[in-house]
Amino acid sequence: MSVNTLMQLVLVLPLCLVPLILLLRNHPNLREGASILFGVLQFALVWQIFGHFENGESLTLTWFTIFPGLPVAFEVEPLGLIFALVASSLWPLTTLYAIGYMRSHNEQNQTRFYTFFAIAIFAVMGIAFAQNLMTLFIFYEVLTLSTFPLVTHAGTENAKKGGRIYLGILLTTSILFFLLAVIGTWVTAGTLDFKLNGIFASDSSNSTLGILLALFIFGIGKAAIMPFHKWLPSAMVAPTPVSSLLHAVAVVKAGVFTVIKVCVYTFGIERLGELPSTEFLAYLAGFTILASSIIALRQNNLKARLAYSTVSQLGYVTMGALLATPLGIIGSSMHITMHAFSKITLFFCAGAIMVAAHKKDVDQMQGLGKQMPLTFIAFAIASLGIIGLPPAGGTWSKWFLLMGTVESEYWILMVVLMLSSLLSIAYLLTIPLRAFFPKEKPQEELTLPAGKIDLAPTASLVALTLTAIACIFLFWYADAIYHLASKLV
Amino acid sequence: MENWLMETFLWNNQQLPVLQIVVPLLAAPLCLLINHRWYNWLFTLAVSSFSFFVAALLLLQVSQEGAEPISYYLGGWLPPYGIEIRIDQLNAFVLMLITAMSTVVLLSAHTSLENKIEIAPDKNTYLYVAYLLCLAGLVGILLTGDAFNLFVFLEVSSLATYTLIALGRDRRALWATFQYLVMGTIGATFILIGIGLLYMKTGTLNMADLAQRLPELSESRTIFVAFCFFIVGVCLKIALFPLHFWLPNAYAYAPTVVTAFLAASATKVALYIVIRFVFFVFGVEFSFTIIPLEKVFVILGTLGIIIASLVAIKQQNIKRMLAYSSVAQIGYMVLGVSLSTAAGLMAGLLHLFNHALMKGALFLALGSILYRIGGVTLRHMQGVGKTMPFTMAAFLVGGLSIIGVPLTVGFVSKWYLLQAMLAEGWYVVSIIILIGSLLSVIYIWKIVEVAYFKPALPNNANVKESPLSLLIPIWILVAANIYFGIDTRLPVALTEQISIQLFQGVAIP
Numbered sequence: 001m002s003v004n005t006l007m008q009l010v011l012v013l014p015l016c017l018v019p020l021i022l023l024l025r026n027h028p029n030l031r032e033g034a035s036i037l038f039g040v041l042q043f044a045l046v047w048q049i050f051g052h053f054e055n056g057e058s059l060t061l062t063w064f065t066i067f068p069g070l071p072v073a074f075e076v077e078p079l080g081l082i083f084a085l086v087a088s089s090l091w092p093l094t095t096l097y098a099i100g101y102m103r104s105h106n107e108q109n110q111t112r113f114y115t116f117f118a119i120a121i122f123a124v125m126g127i128a129f130a131q132n133l134m135t136l137f138i139f140y141e142v143l144t145l146s147t148f149p150l151v152t153h154a155g156t157e158n159a160k161k162g163g164r165i166y167l168g169i170l171l172t173t174s175i176l177f178f179l180l181a182v183i184g185t186w187v188t189a190g191t192l193d194f195k196l197n198g199i200f201a202s203d204s205s206n207s208t209l210g211i212l213l214a215l216f217i218f219g220i221g222k223a224a225i226m227p228f229h230k231w232l233p234s235a236m237v238a239p240t241p242v243s244s245l246l247h248a249v250a251v252v253k254a255g256v257f258t259v260i261k262v263c264v265y266t267f268g269i270e271r272l273g274e275l276p277s278t279e280f281l282a283y284l285a286g287f288t289i290l291a292s293s294i295i296a297l298r299q300n301n302l303k304a305r306l307a308y309s310t311v312s313q314l315g316y317v318t319m320g321a322l323l324a325t326p327l328g329i330i331g332s333s334m335h336i337t338m339h340a341f342s343k344i345t346l347f348f349c350a351g352a353i354m355v356a357a358h359k360k361d362v363d364q365m366q367g368l369g370k371q372m373p374l375t376f377i378a379f380a381i382a383s384l385g386i387i388g389l390p391p392a393g394g395t396w397s398k399w400f401l402l403m404g405t406v407e408s409e410y411w412i413l414m415v416v417l418m419l420s421s422l423l424s425i426a427y428l429l430t431i432p433l434r435a436f437f438p439k440e441k442p443q444e445e446l447t448l449p450a451g452k453i454d455l456a457p458t459a460s461l462v463a464l465t466l467t468a469i470a471c472i473f474l475f476w477y478a479d480a481i482y483h484l485a486s487k488l489v
Numbered sequence: 490m491e492n493w494l495m496e497t498f499l500w501n502n503q504q505l506p507v508l509q510i511v512v513p514l515l516a517a518p519l520c521l522l523i524n525h526r527w528y529n530w531l532f533t534l535a536v537s538s539f540s541f542f543v544a545a546l547l548l549l550q551v552s553q554e555g556a557e558p559i560s561y562y563l564g565g566w567l568p569p570y571g572i573e574i575r576i577d578q579l580n581a582f583v584l585m586l587i588t589a590m591s592t593v594v595l596l597s598a599h600t601s602l603e604n605k606i607e608i609a610p611d612k613n614t615y616l617y618v619a620y621l622l623c624l625a626g627l628v629g630i631l632l633t634g635d636a637f638n639l640f641v642f643l644e645v646s647s648l649a650t651y652t653l654i655a656l657g658r659d660r661r662a663l664w665a666t667f668q669y670l671v672m673g674t675i676g677a678t679f680i681l682i683g684i685g686l687l688y689m690k691t692g693t694l695n696m697a698d699l700a701q702r703l704p705e706l707s708e709s710r711t712i713f714v715a716f717c718f719f720i721v722g723v724c725l726k727i728a729l730f731p732l733h734f735w736l737p738n739a740y741a742y743a744p745t746v747v748t749a750f751l752a753a754s755a756t757k758v759a760l761y762i763v764i765r766f767v768f769f770v771f772g773v774e775f776s777f778t779i780i781p782l783e784k785v786f787v788i789l790g791t792l793g794i795i796i797a798s799l800v801a802i803k804q805q806n807i808k809r810m811l812a813y814s815s816v817a818q819i820g821y822m823v824l825g826v827s828l829s830t831a832a833g834l835m836a837g838l839l840h841l842f843n844h845a846l847m848k849g850a851l852f853l854a855l856g857s858i859l860y861r862i863g864g865v866t867l868r869h870m871q872g873v874g875k876t877m878p879f880t881m882a883a884f885l886v887g888g889l890s891i892i893g894v895p896l897t898v899g900f901v902s903k904w905y906l907l908q909a910m911l912a913e914g915w916y917v918v919s920i921i922i923l924i925g926s927l928l929s930v931i932y933i934w935k936i937v938e939v940a941y942f943k944p945a946l947p948n949n950a951n952v953k954e955s956p957l958s959l960l961i962p963i964w965i966l967v968a969a970n971i972y973f974g975i976d977t978r979l980p981v982a983l984t985e986q987i988s989i990q991l992f993q994g995v996a997i998p
Contacts, residue, residue, distance in 0.1 A: 066974075138896060160942055172930075179923065180907065180920070183907045187908060187912050
């Protein structure tokens with residue numbers, strides 16, 4: 001297969017799935033089978049691209065030109081490759097999980113669900129491989145719009161309200177700030193291409209660029225920097241598979257991915273360090289990390305707690321990028337992967353607990369470990385990943401981020417990182433601990449049917465076990481990601 | 490093949506420009522003679538398609554490398570004594586736009602007018618007559634090179650428009666017509682006073698002559714007053730805030746076909762008059778340095794965007810909501826003009842083109858909903874997403890285009906407008922434009938939520954999708970919204986050339 005076809009396929013494969021899903025809408029088994037098959041294919045394709053990229057080939061593709069000099073074009077580079085690998089490997093797993101979840105939960109409109117899911121993945125691929133800011137912006141908006149029906153899936157008043165906040169914040173930030181920043185960059189630099197070390201001429205004024213940077217950071221609402229983080233907890237009204245893939249991986253990672261991309265490829269690390277607004281924004285990210293950790297601690301609803309934990313972890317990535325040091329960038333890029341696997345596992349577990357034991361609140365989960373041992377073990381492993389303790393992959397990314405703060409001498413941020421890790425022990429690790437070693441007797445005993453070791457639906461159980469294993473796997477094989485990330489600096 | 494066609498038929502035909510006006514003008518009374526629903530529709534459609542075809546040929550002709558503007562002397566009388574028809578890229582471009590829109594809108598007219606809620610069954614003929622007269626008037630305004638003649642055609646189109654609006658079945662249509670009649674007449678009088686003063690001072694009515702003689706007189710108080718009268722009069726016609734009060738009622742109560750046609754053409758032609766006079770007749774020098782047009786347009790444009798969008802959010806009747814949205818969108822075009830740079834003018838012209846596509850699609854979709862459901866208030870829209878999926882999908886795309894989502898024409902307009910603004914350092918205005926587009930998210934999404942999340946009203950639960958005769962024209966426009974959002978070459982190249990011409994060779998960065 002030629003490289004060009006490969007690129008085309010990687011981008012349009014999720015779209016090709018859409019008519020297939022619609023065609024098979026009356027055959028749920030075939031419909032989901034096709035979804036998984038395409039997911040696996042998608043990963044295989046991205047893997048192929050990875051192989052070509054490792055051989056030093058340049059992979060580019062141009063679709064069409066909207067404005068003179070501004071095509072919708074794609075190019076493979078290390079950061080996008082990391083993001084695409086993560087998203088495409090988790091897509092089939094999430095589909096697998098969704099089969100168990102959606103059926104046990106008797107969800108309506110499953111065809112619509114799988115359709116928009118595929119479109120969202122298409123948008124993610126576009127974002128990951130975008131060659132210029134405009135292409136990225138287009139797919140960013142497609143992602144926002146295509147996930148709206150997923151967030152409001154339940155169709156209830158509550159879902160509608162959540163959807164309104166979701167769309168409201170994401171569109172407001174992207175239209176008001178992001179678009180302005182993109183056009184501002186175009187007017188200032190005369191190009192929107194992503195180039196290592198940035199695109200701005202050395203004589204463009206630092207204050208203009210500082211304003212642009214602030215517009216970018218606030219405009220990329222998907223990165224959930226405070227005060228524009230509210231959409232993420234609101235999006236938790238969605239079914240859990242959506243929360244896990246989109247609001248722990250695809251959408252939020254698209255946000256922080258864009259932040260890193262803009263920092264590295266639009267401003268360039270060196271220039272970034274000189275801008276007047278960088279320091280303030282880094283501290284703002286630090287504030288987000290700490291504040292949302294504290295909020296997470298106070299949430300009783302498990303999904304809400306995980307959502308605030310995500311906000312906090314996204315802050316890590318944004319902060320790492322804004323440190324404007326090689327170690328910070330590497331740490332941030334690695335954290336995209338590490339956090340993705342850990343957080344998706346946590347969400348898988350939360351969903352499994354919800355459908356199997358019908359429990360949403362943390363204080364009701366005491367003593368549940370006996371009935372759902374595998375689920376809670378996976379939960380514990382993933383928590384370690386978020387906290388950044390061995391033997392989970394999160395250790396490495398947190399290590400690099402910490403080194404980044406030391407290297408750039410942001411001592412306050414270093415303390416923030418450590419404090420937040422402590423806080424995350426408190427709000428995450430206590431859950432499996434209390435599940436296995438309850439403080440008080442649970443009010444109702446659930447009985448485990450004979451021959452089963454875990455209450456969770458089997459398909460879901462397989463998925464969450466796999467992602468938990470991946471968390472540990474990443475601890476031993478973080479090298480590959482480090483290798484890719486180090487090409488950025 | 491194409492060349493052969495052009496050469497044999499029309500290419501070298503010197504009479505093309507005048508045919509453009511004469512054909513619809515003569516066709517109008519013929520409609521009265523035909524007086525048959527079906528034939529009338531076919532005939533009107535044929536006339537409109539012919540106009541579009543000729544407009545396309547004219548545009549091709551003036552867009553060739555080094556082509557001079559086409560000059561045609563009516564009755565062989567030489568200007569400045571006789572009337573000159575003068576076609577350059579600017580009016581050929583707008584001409585093609587409105588004839589195309591008129592044709593697409595007409596495609597749906599036959600089915601749409603079956604609806605007894607829209608128009609009394611025995612009034613169909615009058616609608617076609619007035620429609621053709623209105624088209625003739627608008628085309629006349631675009632083509633003529635004579636200021637007084639422009640006024641005459643403006644009156645032709647205005648009178649026809651009053652009739653068209655009054656044909657609406659809703660009794661409030663009469664009141665809306667009366668309102669528009671009063672406002673329109675005031676506007677026309679102002680325009681006439683302006684033209685009269687110009688004639689008094691320069692002794693000519695020919696626009697090209699005026700453009701030559703005016704610079705010498707730029708110090709004159711009379712010219713100053715003439716300019717003010719003229720611009721205020723035309724701004725009434727484009728419904729620039731705060732002179733827009735006639736528009737929401739007129740749009741809301743006219744038959745939907747008429748609304749779609751007017752939204753896509755009448756205000757666009759009025760804006761053409763502004764551009765023609767500000768940039769060509771009076772000249773940029775005079776308009777923007779001697780007269781503070783920039784400040785006036787910026788203030789009114791931004792106020793219009795914000796206030797009209799806020800009012801739109803409050804509306805229950807969706808036709809009125811879209812009408813207010815039109816007032817806001819006119820603000821964008823005027824802002825583009827107010828920049829007084831080639832890039833700004835280009836953005837304004839581009840939005841003129843794009844907005845016609847969006848509003849045409851939206852109003853036609855509303856017509857389709859009205860056809861099946863019998864009303865277009867928010868309540869009527871409940872559950873439409875389920876019962877009429879294709880119509881609602883079209884409405885959604887049109888709405889996204891208004892918001893300015895990428896891959897629709899709305900994004901293209903916004904991109905160029907913001908680019909032109911930022912290049913001049915107008916940061917505050919840029920932010921106001923973006924806030925306007927956020928406000929449009931609110932009013933569009935209100936409809937989307939109701940249509941997709943609320944269950945249909947009991948008596949509308951079994952409504953079927955509209956017939957193809959309505960869906961096809963809607964989807965032609967929706968496809969155009971997406972196509973020109975992706976392949977922007979045609980409108981961008983044209984508007985760029987036009988702006989460069991009007992600014993005499995200032996290249997757009």
